[in-house]
Amino acid sequence: MTPSRSVTPQDQAARVRPADTDHLKGSGITRGDRDDRVRLADRSLPLFVLREHATDYAALFARARAEVGHGQCLCRTPALRLVIRCSRAGRYHLAGWPGEGELHDPSCSFHKLASELTGRGAYSTEAIHESDDGVAIRFTAALARKLSAPESAKASIEQREGRARRTVGLLGLLHWLWEESQLTAWHPRWRRRTWWVCHARLSDQIAGCSINHEKLAEALYIVPPFRKEFARRNTAAFETFRVARLKRRGDTQRRGLILGEIKDVSPTRYGVRYTLTHHRGALFATAALDARLRRSYRPAFSEAAAEHGARSIGLFLVELSPKGNVRVTDMAAMLVSRLYIPADSSHEVVMANALTDAGRAYVKPVRYDGSDLVFPDFVLTDTHPHSFVEVYGIHGRESYDQRKRVKQAHYQGQGAGLIEWDVADSIPDVRYR
Numbered sequence: 001m002t003p004s005r006s007v008t009p010q011d012q013a014a015r016v017r018p019a020d021t022d023h024l025k026g027s028g029i030t031r032g033d034r035d036d037r038v039r040l041a042d043r044s045l046p047l048f049v050l051r052e053h054a055t056d057y058a059a060l061f062a063r064a065r066a067e068v069g070h071g072q073c074l075c076r077t078p079a080l081r082l083v084i085r086c087s088r089a090g091r092y093h094l095a096g097w098p099g100e101g102e103l104h105d106p107s108c109s110f111h112k113l114a115s116e117l118t119g120r121g122a123y124s125t126e127a128i129h130e131s132d133d134g135v136a137i138r139f140t141a142a143l144a145r146k147l148s149a150p151e152s153a154k155a156s157i158e159q160r161e162g163r164a165r166r167t168v169g170l171l172g173l174l175h176w177l178w179e180e181s182q183l184t185a186w187h188p189r190w191r192r193r194t195w196w197v198c199h200a201r202l203s204d205q206i207a208g209c210s211i212n213h214e215k216l217a218e219a220l221y222i223v224p225p226f227r228k229e230f231a232r233r234n235t236a237a238f239e240t241f242r243v244a245r246l247k248r249r250g251d252t253q254r255r256g257l258i259l260g261e262i263k264d265v266s267p268t269r270y271g272v273r274y275t276l277t278h279h280r281g282a283l284f285a286t287a288a289l290d291a292r293l294r295r296s297y298r299p300a301f302s303e304a305a306a307e308h309g310a311r312s313i314g315l316f317l318v319e320l321s322p323k324g325n326v327r328v329t330d331m332a333a334m335l336v337s338r339l340y341i342p343a344d345s346s347h348e349v350v351m352a353n354a355l356t357d358a359g360r361a362y363v364k365p366v367r368y369d370g371s372d373l374v375f376p377d378f379v380l381t382d383t384h385p386h387s388f389v390e391v392y393g394i395h396g397r398e399s400y401d402q403r404k405r406v407k408q409a410h411y412q413g414q415g416a417g418l419i420e421w422d423v424a425d426s427i428p429d430v431r432y433r
Ligand SMILES: [Zn+2]
Pocket: 073, 074, 075, 076, 080, 104, 105, 108, 109, 110, 111
């Protein structure tokens, strides 16, 4: 970077102290996130500045990579290593050091649960390939198909027992996006979480990633939060996705992904239409597909959960119909609390809300495509060792609950605390004691 007498972003960053970041409110990241500091070479900077102005700091990133080989997170003493990634387009990005997520402070942007508490570990390195230039995902479904050839009977590859998954399915991708963007976690230091925050974190996460050798940021449209002043820009961005991404090219029908909050599902003459929060256009699905999705993702369509401020997030695999409508060919849906923390039932939404209200720091372990994996319902990260929260009594999950109790006995044997709630009883006191 050329030295200059004018104010550089570094100078601005040096002046930003946690105490005077209030003027940054509304810019998308919560104040708690803005307290995270990292070191690159000989400079200590707020993480958000590096994220928002990655291009301005390219020279510093390059120097840190050449001189030190990694960045450092200052949430702990001694500092923890961070991977410095550089996409092929030249955009720098910091990522947690593999296997060290648990060592970071629970309020740190790089904190992660231990690998036995996430479905992420079930994939081979070809399915999710992390390297110095980003993350490459091998997605189960094809992102394009030949119109002249009949569609293959089943796009998804059945996974063989006991073997690492070689591709990532729609739900796996949704959980990966959520977990990597730290949206599965809550910490009382983070004051709020809106779709604006989710969108900012997800967008940052996908920059430099690829899916089936295509840029993820081009294949995936994350619905931007509605702001009147950005409405025209957002409409234009969606049109670009629709035309540049989805439009047929000769004999090839291209596909894309749309991620957003499901606002409403209403019947049409041929099936259903999905409307998304913050998004003007509708997505269309056949009645048969809608019925299958409702069976597969029952909690996401739970009306009981909506009463507790829950929302549903949908990741849609879409293509354009001959008339130009956005047609859903598959979808993964996820129930989330009012703070966008994933939940497997309306009772878990109630529990997540109670934990937040009690000022607890917690993480929701997610299964990815591994539907039979058993994890605690929530992990409390403000105790040492971490403790667990279990919600029992969802009808039809008895055998699952049984496997869970076995696992809990194992954790308790290792000294982990446990809060249990049988939903037939009133919710227990979840405050820190
Ligand atoms: Zn950290």
